[in-house]
Amino acid sequence: MALSFGRLAHKAFAQSETSQTLATPQSYKSRAFAMEGVGSFSVGPLVPSLYGNPHLFGDWGGIQPWLTKRGIYFNVAINEEYMANVTGGRTRDNVLAGQVAMGLDIDWQQLAGFKGFWTHLLVINGHGRNFSSTLGDSVSNPEEIYGARGNVVAHLVSMYADKAFLNDRIILSLGDIPTGSFFAYDYIACSFMNVSVCSNFAPGKYVPGGRDWPSGNLGGVLRIRPTETTYLMGGVFAVSPHSYNGGISGWALAQSGLGKASSQIELGWMPSFGRNKLRGNYKIGAWYDNSSYPNLYEDIHGNSFQETGLSRRYEAGVTTAWFMFDQMLVRNGPGVADGLVVLGGVGYSQGNVVAMRDHEWIGLVETGTPWHRNSDQVGVMFQHMDMSRTVALQQKSSLALGVPFLSNQWGQVWGVQNWENVYEAFYSIHLMRGTTLQADFQYLQHPGATTTFKDAAVIGGQFTTNF
Template identity: 75%
Template sequence: MALLAATQMPSIARAQSETARTLDTDQYTAIGFPIAGQGAVPIGPLVPSLYGNPHLFGDWGGAQSWMQKRGIFLNIALNEEYMGNVTGGRTRDNVLAGQVAAELDIDWQKLAGFQGFWTHLLVVNGHGRNFSSTLGDYVSNPEQIYGSRGNVVAHLVSMYADKTFLNDRVILSAGVIPTGTFFDFDALACNFMNVSVCGNFAPGKYAPGGRDWPSANIGAVLRVRPTERTYIMGGLFAVSPHAFNGGVSGWALAQDGLGKLSSQFETGWDPAFGKDKLLGHYKIGFYYDNSRYPNLYEDRYGGSYQASGLAARKESGMWSSWFMFDQMLVRSGKGIADGLIVIGGVGYAQGNVVAMRDHEWIGLLQSGSPWHRPLDEVGIMFQHMNMSRSIRLQQQSSVALGLPFVSNQWGNVYGVQNWEQVYEAFYSLHVLPATSLQFDFQYLQHPGATTTFKDAAILGGQLTTNF
């Protein structure tokens, strides 16, 4: 079954990106916290939020200043996307999809004197449909936003609290948390429309123990900064056996079957090289889910479960691992993301129970400072995705037996899946305060990781704003 809830947080990440391109590196404390009220996108693993970001409607007639002085940060972000394939794919189609996200962050030290304590609430409402369903490609997901988010007015994405210790060097977070908002996360990747790398990467985010935005797991995360530029963090999350964590609305927190756990670990280094403070972020991580999952191909004797008619063999545990980085190569302004930045990574998953085995990506981002448009951005990226040997054996068995293909974590299957590659280029034009209009082109080689459909050329665009 397709995990239709699994997408990311583009409008929020883009609002952060605008702040990142204008904030000076000196505005950050040693452990990665932004100075109060001066923005988001910390240099370390802290969860980005919208507090302190610019707003289309400014100070809301003084309401924003009044709330922020009391530690209340309320933000509403809009994302509208249009996308269509010029050629290739299963069918020719174009879609319009969008989302409204509302976030409430409260600094309880300011509000009530409770030192080092924050709470976070994020809900979304969406409209539109999945472009991938008519394109015939659920593997790369060219769009970031799709679906009605459970057909509810306010789909719960996250609801958790932070408590800091030892002068903010230790942070404990607990509640309803999208795991990829903490682990294998890179907000810069959400400047690209293809969701496979937005925020956190596939394959990990499509597996039950690592599902991400707008799906969340009940759990806790402990983050520690042993030095100014390094961090270590670990998390423990309840794993939902259902297609949607928290139900289709996100609010059904007491789902049955939550007895298994996913444990995640990540360590990172956030250097700043030379006199120009060329910022970088390097992280490596791993998660293990101790649930039992069916083998994608084998029965208990090691043969095809489709041919034998026996149940698929159950495997103990599921794992995923990653290495991710971004590094500024040339600085063109004082902002922490104002320059030429290389971004990339590699992710692996346990191929006998996860349909995608590995995923590699590399890209370049450049702010518009060299052509006197510092809040504009341009980027290119290449992605390569390999499906697992087990899923190919299953699909070859389906062909030999004349059976329909079995859907997997990536949705419907239209042929024997091998690999897919994505080439993407975009230009994001800053048109109003906290508002950008982006133009995007993607070329998908082997849509759906098969040769069933012709390679697809896709044109897209999106409007993002933070009210």
């Protein structure tokens, strides 16, 4: 999968000189807290967005203030990425990939007096080619941009509406929604280029019942905020059996095979500690997909289906669960993201039908740096991914029979999969208003979760700007 609109939002968000930058008009204030995931919910999405953030071309000659005064928030963002492996991997290669993202969010209370009602539309253009396949590592996906939509002129990411009740204590969202834009979401992780935790974790986002950006599922989310620092979310989504929900461009919403459902739930706590308001986000959740999926190894009698040639055993339902957190440790400035933040988590999916069983990660991100580059950002992260015992049995069976390895949710397989570690470090430079340039380094231990290829050292760079 590829995700970067959240990354662009976070980077632009981090560039705001003070929290007051996003505090006016009032709608910006609620959005700012929603983007950080603390404080209070906004009527809009519980995800980062670009409105209220600095724009490269300022206020567009007065057009932006005219639009926002009427509740219309239109933004265009560009993300261009370069990545290459300097050693290890399947082949030596370097690639360019990028996207243009266009978002339209409308506050219908400002526009037409319809209280507590918003609509959201996000469309992207994608271009470039896949670095992961040439590297021989579809598991960790070190590049962020190229993925589920490939080269496409206009791909629909999301199209949904929000209705708020009881002074925003309850919010109902309905439409075409990437489930990972609400559940198990961590926008800070999108500071890193490796997409395995941006902004939703693997393995959950690679399974049909929980697909993340840029692939949406038809459904709805109900968010309840019992207190200022807690929330409860529940969602129900139609499960699509297609690799590309809505087709390659995402606009075919009524595809065949939408008879099953995925039910999601998440509980969150968003405290602030001490006089410096050290903000935190803690969340635990799970989802259950009541579809039937083929066992990765067993036939109807529990033996290798490749060896016996019998039909595969189908398992009723699949479960995914997660715990995630981020916590500011040190505050460096007045902005809501200015400080040293630790983030981490653990994710699990049912290993007899999902090729990756569990995923753990821990990292540090520094924004509002104390070395007089207040809009720069630096970070380090470690990830560990375990593939399932069942998929390893399947691959050992393929090896014994002398037949090609079968692809799984992570794409092509080059050997018996076991585990993979990823070490990543980046530095992001604020070039000018709404614009950043990032340098990134990753070391992949057991690329593709196999020992087929040597460990890979990968360098990358990313240019992002919000018009």
